[in-house]
Amino acid sequence: MTSERDSAQSREEEEDSALGYYDEEDDLEAFSDTELGCEDGELGFTNPLNGEVKPRILLMGLRRSGKSSIQKVVFHKMSPNETLFLESTNKICREDVSNSSFVSFQIWDFPGQIDFFDPTFDYEMIFRGTGALIFVIDSQDDYVEALSRLHLTVTRAYKVNPDINFEVFIHKVDGLSDDHKIEKQRDIHKRANDDLVDAGLERIHLSFYLTSIYDHSIFEAFSKVVQKLIPQLPTLENLLNIFISNSGIEKAFLFDVVSKIYIATDSSPVDMQTYELCCDMIDVVIDISCIYG
Ligand SMILES: Nc1nc2c(ncn2[C@@H]2O[C@H](COP(=O)(O)OP(=O)(O)OP(=O)(O)O)[C@@H](O)[C@H]2O)c(=O)[nH]1
Numbered sequence: 001m002t003s004e005r006d007s008a009q010s011r012e013e014e015e016d017s018a019l020g021y022y023d024e025e026d027d028l029e030a031f032s033d034t035e036l037g038c039e040d041g042e043l044g045f046t047n048p049l050n051g052e053v054k055p056r057i058l059l060m061g062l063r064r065s066g067k068s069s070i071q072k073v074v075f076h077k078m079s080p081n082e083t084l085f086l087e088s089t090n091k092i093c094r095e096d097v098s099n100s101s102f103v104s105f106q107i108w109d110f111p112g113q114i115d116f117f118d119p120t121f122d123y124e125m126i127f128r129g130t131g132a133l134i135f136v137i138d139s140q141d142d143y144v145e146a147l148s149r150l151h152l153t154v155t156r157a158y159k160v161n162p163d164i165n166f167e168v169f170i171h172k173v174d175g176l177s178d179d180h181k182i183e184k185q186r187d188i189h190k191r192a193n194d195d196l197v198d199a200g201l202e203r204i205h206l207s208f209y210l211t212s213i214y215d216h217s218i219f220e221a222f223s224k225v226v227q228k229l230i231p232q233l234p235t236l237e238n239l240l241n242i243f244i245s246n247s248g249i250e251k252a253f254l255f256d257v258v259s260k261i262y263i264a265t266d267s268s269p270v271d272m273q274t275y276e277l278c279c280d281m282i283d284v285v286i287d288i289s290c291i292y293g
Contacts, residue, residue, distance in 0.1 A: 054096070055105045055229040056129050060153055061136030062146050063088065063112025066171045066213065070136065071095070071109050073213045074222050075259055080213040088112070102230055102263045103256040105131070116156055127160040131229045134167045139184050139210075140175050147188065151195045158204050166206045167225050168192065174212035181210050216276045223261040236264035244268075253278055257286070 059067040069083035075097055093109040108126070116123055127133075135153060137146045150168065157164050170188055173181050189208050196204050209221035227233055240252045244266050251274050253262040260279045 054098075055131035057105055057107050057132045057134060057225065057229075058126070058130055059107060059109045059134050059136065060114070061112070061169075061171075062138065062149060065112070065136040065138040065141075065146065067109050067136050068093075069213050070134075070169070070171070070211070070218055070222075071107055074218060074261070075107070083213060097259070099256050099258040100263075102232070102236075103226065103259065103261070105226070105229060114153075116152065123156060124160050127157045127164065130157070130161060130164050132165040132167055132225050133157055134169055134225060136169045136171050137188060138172050139170045139181075139188075140172045143188060147191050147195065150192060151199070154196075154204060154206070155199060155201060158201065165225070165228050166204065167221075168206050168208045169211045169218075169221060170208060171211045173210045173217070174214040185210055216272065216279055219260050219279065220270070220272070220275060222259075223263070226261055227263065230263060233264055237267060240264060240266040250274075255282060257282055 059071060061067055066083075068086050068089050069078075069080070072078035072083060072086065073080055075095070089109055089111045091111060095107045095109070097107060098104045114123070115121065133153070135150050137143050137150065154166055157166075168188070170181075170185055173184070176184065185208055189206075192206055193202070196202055196206075207224075209217070209224070211218045211221045230236070236254060240254060243249070244252050251268060251271070252266050253275070254264045255262050255278065260282055262275070262278075
Protein backbone atom coordinates (compact mmCIF):
# COMPACT_ATOMS: atom_id res chain seq x y z
CA MET A 1 0.00 0.00 0.00
CA THR A 2 2.77 2.40 0.98
CA SER A 3 4.79 1.61 -2.12
CA GLU A 4 1.69 2.12 -4.32
CA ARG A 5 1.16 5.48 -2.67
CA ASP A 6 4.81 6.38 -3.19
CA SER A 7 4.76 5.41 -6.85
CA ALA A 8 1.52 7.38 -7.39
CA GLN A 9 3.13 10.39 -5.84
CA SER A 10 6.31 10.11 -7.86
CA ARG A 11 4.23 9.70 -11.06
CA GLU A 12 2.42 12.89 -10.15
CA GLU A 13 5.68 14.70 -9.54
CA GLU A 14 6.98 13.50 -12.90
CA GLU A 15 3.82 14.81 -14.61
CA ASP A 16 4.20 18.17 -12.94
CA SER A 17 7.75 18.48 -14.19
CA ALA A 18 6.53 17.50 -17.68
CA LEU A 19 4.60 20.75 -17.65
CA GLY A 20 7.74 22.81 -17.37
CA TYR A 21 7.02 23.99 -20.89
CA TYR A 22 4.97 26.79 -19.43
CA ASP A 23 6.49 28.63 -16.56
CA GLU A 24 4.17 28.03 -13.65
CA GLU A 25 5.54 31.06 -11.84
CA ASP A 26 4.57 33.12 -14.80
CA ASP A 27 1.30 34.41 -13.38
CA LEU A 28 0.01 36.41 -16.26
CA GLU A 29 -2.25 39.17 -15.07
CA ALA A 30 -4.57 38.87 -18.03
CA PHE A 31 -5.14 35.22 -17.29
CA SER A 32 -6.84 34.48 -14.05
CA ASP A 33 -6.74 30.80 -13.22
CA THR A 34 -9.54 31.10 -10.74
CA GLU A 35 -11.85 32.80 -13.16
CA LEU A 36 -11.24 30.18 -15.78
CA GLY A 37 -11.54 27.33 -13.35
CA CYS A 38 -8.06 26.32 -14.35
CA GLU A 39 -5.53 25.13 -11.84
CA ASP A 40 -1.91 24.51 -12.44
CA GLY A 41 0.23 21.82 -11.03
CA GLU A 42 -1.82 21.32 -7.91
CA LEU A 43 -4.47 18.81 -8.76
CA GLY A 44 -4.05 15.33 -7.42
CA PHE A 45 -4.53 13.32 -10.58
CA THR A 46 -3.70 10.11 -8.87
CA ASN A 47 -5.66 9.06 -5.86
CA PRO A 48 -3.00 8.91 -3.12
CA LEU A 49 -4.96 6.23 -1.27
CA ASN A 50 -5.12 3.61 -3.98
CA GLY A 51 -2.75 4.96 -6.64
CA GLU A 52 -5.54 4.85 -9.23
CA VAL A 53 -4.75 6.95 -12.32
CA LYS A 54 -7.64 8.72 -14.00
CA PRO A 55 -7.88 8.61 -17.78
CA ARG A 56 -6.55 11.78 -19.34
CA ILE A 57 -8.27 13.66 -22.17
CA LEU A 58 -6.18 16.22 -24.06
CA LEU A 59 -7.72 19.16 -25.91
CA MET A 60 -5.41 20.27 -28.69
CA GLY A 61 -5.69 22.35 -31.85
CA LEU A 62 -4.67 25.70 -33.31
CA ARG A 63 -5.22 28.97 -31.49
CA ARG A 64 -8.84 30.17 -31.33
CA SER A 65 -10.15 26.84 -32.64
CA GLY A 66 -12.50 26.65 -29.62
CA LYS A 67 -10.82 24.30 -27.12
CA SER A 68 -11.40 26.33 -23.95
CA SER A 69 -14.96 27.16 -25.04
CA ILE A 70 -15.74 23.46 -25.35
CA GLN A 71 -14.41 22.77 -21.87
CA LYS A 72 -16.26 25.72 -20.34
CA VAL A 73 -19.59 24.95 -22.01
CA VAL A 74 -19.58 21.23 -21.29
CA PHE A 75 -18.08 21.19 -17.81
CA HIS A 76 -18.73 24.66 -16.39
CA LYS A 77 -22.20 25.41 -17.77
CA MET A 78 -20.88 28.56 -19.42
CA SER A 79 -23.35 29.93 -21.96
CA PRO A 80 -21.96 29.81 -25.53
CA ASN A 81 -22.13 33.59 -25.92
CA GLU A 82 -19.92 34.13 -22.89
CA THR A 83 -17.09 32.24 -24.60
CA LEU A 84 -16.63 35.27 -26.85
CA PHE A 85 -14.83 36.89 -23.90
CA LEU A 86 -12.47 34.02 -23.06
CA GLU A 87 -8.80 34.94 -22.92
CA SER A 88 -6.36 32.94 -24.98
CA THR A 89 -4.85 30.00 -23.06
CA ASN A 90 -1.17 30.63 -22.35
CA LYS A 91 -0.22 27.51 -20.49
CA ILE A 92 -1.45 23.98 -20.11
CA CYS A 93 -4.61 24.05 -18.04
CA ARG A 94 -5.53 20.89 -16.17
CA GLU A 95 -8.88 20.07 -14.69
CA ASP A 96 -10.13 17.14 -12.70
CA VAL A 97 -13.66 16.02 -13.63
CA SER A 98 -15.09 13.65 -11.03
CA ASN A 99 -18.86 13.71 -11.31
CA SER A 100 -19.46 10.02 -10.67
CA SER A 101 -17.62 6.73 -10.57
CA PHE A 102 -18.00 6.49 -14.37
CA VAL A 103 -17.33 10.12 -15.22
CA SER A 104 -13.95 10.51 -13.65
CA PHE A 105 -11.09 11.82 -15.73
CA GLN A 106 -8.71 14.73 -16.24
CA ILE A 107 -8.95 17.27 -19.04
CA TRP A 108 -5.85 19.07 -20.19
CA ASP A 109 -6.49 22.18 -22.28
CA PHE A 110 -3.41 23.12 -24.30
CA PRO A 111 -2.42 26.51 -25.66
CA GLY A 112 -2.76 26.85 -29.43
CA GLN A 113 0.82 26.22 -30.41
CA ILE A 114 2.86 23.52 -28.79
CA ASP A 115 6.42 23.26 -29.83
CA PHE A 116 7.28 19.58 -29.87
CA PHE A 117 10.92 20.53 -30.28
CA ASP A 118 11.05 22.57 -27.10
CA PRO A 119 13.23 20.49 -24.76
CA THR A 120 11.36 21.69 -21.65
CA PHE A 121 8.08 20.25 -22.96
CA ASP A 122 8.06 16.58 -22.09
CA TYR A 123 5.41 15.42 -24.52
CA GLU A 124 6.38 11.78 -24.06
CA MET A 125 5.34 11.95 -20.43
CA ILE A 126 2.07 13.66 -21.36
CA PHE A 127 1.09 11.23 -24.13
CA ARG A 128 2.05 8.17 -22.12
CA GLY A 129 -0.81 8.66 -19.65
CA THR A 130 -3.37 9.81 -22.23
CA GLY A 131 -6.64 8.00 -22.98
CA ALA A 132 -8.04 10.32 -25.65
CA LEU A 133 -6.62 13.15 -27.70
CA ILE A 134 -9.26 15.55 -29.03
CA PHE A 135 -7.96 17.68 -31.87
CA VAL A 136 -10.19 20.67 -32.57
CA ILE A 137 -10.34 22.09 -36.11
CA ASP A 138 -12.12 25.39 -36.78
CA SER A 139 -14.35 24.57 -39.75
CA GLN A 140 -15.01 28.26 -40.41
CA ASP A 141 -11.33 28.91 -40.99
CA ASP A 142 -8.84 27.68 -43.55
CA TYR A 143 -7.83 24.26 -42.23
CA VAL A 144 -4.65 23.48 -44.15
CA GLU A 145 -2.41 24.43 -41.22
CA ALA A 146 -4.69 22.64 -38.76
CA LEU A 147 -4.41 19.44 -40.80
CA SER A 148 -0.63 19.51 -40.83
CA ARG A 149 -0.65 20.17 -37.08
CA LEU A 150 -3.09 17.30 -36.61
CA HIS A 151 -0.77 15.01 -38.54
CA LEU A 152 2.29 16.04 -36.53
CA THR A 153 0.46 15.69 -33.21
CA VAL A 154 -1.11 12.33 -34.00
CA THR A 155 2.08 10.78 -35.31
CA ARG A 156 4.07 11.97 -32.28
CA ALA A 157 1.44 10.77 -29.86
CA TYR A 158 1.03 7.41 -31.59
CA LYS A 159 4.75 6.72 -31.40
CA VAL A 160 4.67 7.25 -27.64
CA ASN A 161 1.33 5.57 -26.95
CA PRO A 162 -0.49 3.60 -29.69
CA ASP A 163 -3.51 3.07 -27.40
CA ILE A 164 -4.65 6.70 -27.50
CA ASN A 165 -8.09 7.28 -29.06
CA PHE A 166 -7.71 10.03 -31.66
CA GLU A 167 -10.83 12.18 -31.88
CA VAL A 168 -11.14 15.03 -34.37
CA PHE A 169 -13.77 17.70 -33.66
CA ILE A 170 -14.66 19.60 -36.83
CA HIS A 171 -15.83 22.52 -34.78
CA LYS A 172 -17.95 25.70 -35.16
CA VAL A 173 -20.22 24.03 -37.72
CA ASP A 174 -23.10 26.24 -36.58
CA GLY A 175 -22.25 28.68 -39.37
CA LEU A 176 -22.50 26.01 -42.11
CA SER A 177 -25.40 24.58 -44.10
CA ASP A 178 -26.06 20.83 -43.85
CA ASP A 179 -24.54 20.18 -47.29
CA HIS A 180 -21.52 22.26 -46.45
CA LYS A 181 -21.00 20.35 -43.18
CA ILE A 182 -20.97 16.99 -44.94
CA GLU A 183 -18.67 18.33 -47.62
CA LYS A 184 -16.18 19.69 -45.02
CA GLN A 185 -16.24 16.45 -43.06
CA ARG A 186 -15.57 14.40 -46.19
CA ASP A 187 -12.72 16.68 -47.25
CA ILE A 188 -11.04 16.81 -43.81
CA HIS A 189 -11.48 13.06 -43.35
CA LYS A 190 -9.90 12.34 -46.72
CA ARG A 191 -6.96 14.72 -46.36
CA ALA A 192 -6.13 13.61 -42.81
CA ASN A 193 -6.24 9.93 -43.78
CA ASP A 194 -4.27 10.53 -46.99
CA ASP A 195 -1.53 12.18 -44.91
CA LEU A 196 -1.41 9.12 -42.66
CA VAL A 197 -1.29 6.73 -45.63
CA ASP A 198 1.55 8.75 -47.18
CA ALA A 199 3.47 8.40 -43.90
CA GLY A 200 2.80 4.64 -43.85
CA LEU A 201 0.61 5.03 -40.76
CA GLU A 202 -2.77 3.95 -42.11
CA ARG A 203 -3.28 1.80 -39.01
CA ILE A 204 -3.93 4.98 -36.98
CA HIS A 205 -7.68 5.40 -36.65
CA LEU A 206 -9.14 8.90 -36.47
CA SER A 207 -12.79 9.45 -35.45
CA PHE A 208 -14.51 12.59 -36.74
CA TYR A 209 -17.38 14.59 -35.21
CA LEU A 210 -19.19 17.72 -36.38
CA THR A 211 -19.50 19.96 -33.33
CA SER A 212 -20.70 23.33 -32.14
CA ILE A 213 -21.12 24.83 -28.69
CA TYR A 214 -24.36 26.43 -29.88
CA ASP A 215 -26.27 23.14 -29.96
CA HIS A 216 -26.11 19.69 -28.39
CA SER A 217 -23.59 18.30 -30.86
CA ILE A 218 -20.68 19.10 -28.54
CA PHE A 219 -22.31 17.14 -25.68
CA GLU A 220 -22.99 14.20 -27.97
CA ALA A 221 -19.44 14.15 -29.29
CA PHE A 222 -17.97 14.40 -25.79
CA SER A 223 -20.28 11.58 -24.68
CA LYS A 224 -18.81 9.31 -27.33
CA VAL A 225 -15.25 10.26 -26.39
CA VAL A 226 -15.89 9.55 -22.72
CA GLN A 227 -17.73 6.27 -23.40
CA LYS A 228 -14.65 4.83 -25.06
CA LEU A 229 -12.79 5.34 -21.78
CA ILE A 230 -15.35 3.46 -19.68
CA PRO A 231 -14.37 -0.21 -19.39
CA GLN A 232 -17.85 -1.18 -18.13
CA LEU A 233 -19.58 0.18 -21.26
CA PRO A 234 -20.72 -3.19 -22.73
CA THR A 235 -22.26 -4.19 -19.39
CA LEU A 236 -24.07 -0.86 -19.06
CA GLU A 237 -25.41 -1.17 -22.62
CA ASN A 238 -26.66 -4.68 -21.91
CA LEU A 239 -28.43 -3.50 -18.78
CA LEU A 240 -30.11 -0.69 -20.70
CA ASN A 241 -31.16 -3.16 -23.44
CA ILE A 242 -32.76 -5.38 -20.82
CA PHE A 243 -34.37 -2.33 -19.23
CA ILE A 244 -36.07 -1.10 -22.42
CA SER A 245 -37.17 -4.57 -23.51
CA ASN A 246 -38.86 -5.18 -20.15
CA SER A 247 -40.33 -1.74 -19.58
CA GLY A 248 -41.67 -0.80 -23.00
CA ILE A 249 -39.66 2.44 -22.83
CA GLU A 250 -38.55 3.53 -26.28
CA LYS A 251 -35.02 4.74 -25.58
CA ALA A 252 -32.80 4.82 -22.50
CA PHE A 253 -29.75 6.95 -21.73
CA LEU A 254 -27.58 6.77 -18.66
CA PHE A 255 -26.73 10.42 -18.04
CA ASP A 256 -24.12 12.25 -16.08
CA VAL A 257 -26.55 14.92 -14.91
CA VAL A 258 -23.88 17.51 -14.11
CA SER A 259 -22.32 17.63 -17.57
CA LYS A 260 -25.25 16.21 -19.61
CA ILE A 261 -22.97 13.77 -21.35
CA TYR A 262 -24.42 10.28 -21.64
CA ILE A 263 -22.33 7.46 -20.35
CA ALA A 264 -24.27 4.70 -22.13
CA THR A 265 -27.41 4.06 -24.12
CA ASP A 266 -29.22 0.98 -25.39
CA SER A 267 -28.25 -0.40 -28.79
CA SER A 268 -31.01 1.31 -30.82
CA PRO A 269 -29.68 4.30 -32.82
CA VAL A 270 -29.41 7.67 -31.08
CA ASP A 271 -31.81 10.23 -32.44
CA MET A 272 -30.46 13.73 -31.81
CA GLN A 273 -33.92 15.10 -31.01
CA THR A 274 -34.51 12.51 -28.28
CA TYR A 275 -31.11 13.29 -26.79
CA GLU A 276 -31.87 17.03 -26.86
CA LEU A 277 -35.24 16.43 -25.23
CA CYS A 278 -33.58 14.48 -22.40
CA CYS A 279 -30.99 17.27 -21.94
CA ASP A 280 -33.79 19.85 -21.73
CA MET A 281 -35.61 17.70 -19.18
CA ILE A 282 -32.47 17.50 -17.07
CA ASP A 283 -32.21 21.31 -17.17
CA VAL A 284 -35.82 21.62 -16.02
CA VAL A 285 -35.28 19.17 -13.16
CA ILE A 286 -32.12 21.00 -12.07
CA ASP A 287 -33.86 24.40 -12.24
CA ILE A 288 -36.83 23.18 -10.22
CA SER A 289 -34.64 21.48 -7.64
CA CYS A 290 -32.62 24.72 -7.31
CA ILE A 291 -35.83 26.60 -6.52
CA TYR A 292 -37.46 24.04 -4.23
CA GLY A 293 -34.61 21.73 -3.31
N1 LIG B 1 -19.42 30.07 -34.00
C1 LIG B 1 -18.77 29.39 -33.05
N2 LIG B 1 -17.79 30.00 -32.36
C2 LIG B 1 -17.15 29.26 -31.39
C3 LIG B 1 -17.49 27.92 -31.12
N3 LIG B 1 -16.67 27.48 -30.14
C4 LIG B 1 -15.87 28.50 -29.81
N4 LIG B 1 -16.15 29.59 -30.57
C5 LIG B 1 -15.50 30.90 -30.50
O1 LIG B 1 -14.14 30.78 -30.88
C6 LIG B 1 -13.34 31.74 -30.22
C7 LIG B 1 -12.09 31.10 -29.66
O2 LIG B 1 -12.47 30.19 -28.64
P1 LIG B 1 -11.46 29.68 -27.50
O3 LIG B 1 -12.20 28.66 -26.74
O4 LIG B 1 -10.84 30.80 -26.78
O5 LIG B 1 -10.35 28.98 -28.41
P2 LIG B 1 -9.05 28.19 -27.94
O6 LIG B 1 -8.83 27.11 -28.94
O7 LIG B 1 -9.14 27.79 -26.51
O8 LIG B 1 -7.95 29.33 -28.14
P3 LIG B 1 -6.47 29.41 -27.49
O9 LIG B 1 -6.64 29.46 -26.03
O10 LIG B 1 -5.93 30.70 -28.05
O11 LIG B 1 -5.68 28.23 -27.97
C8 LIG B 1 -14.25 32.39 -29.16
O12 LIG B 1 -14.63 33.65 -29.61
C9 LIG B 1 -15.46 31.48 -29.09
O13 LIG B 1 -16.66 32.16 -28.78
C10 LIG B 1 -18.55 27.32 -31.88
O14 LIG B 1 -18.93 26.15 -31.73
N5 LIG B 1 -19.14 28.10 -32.83
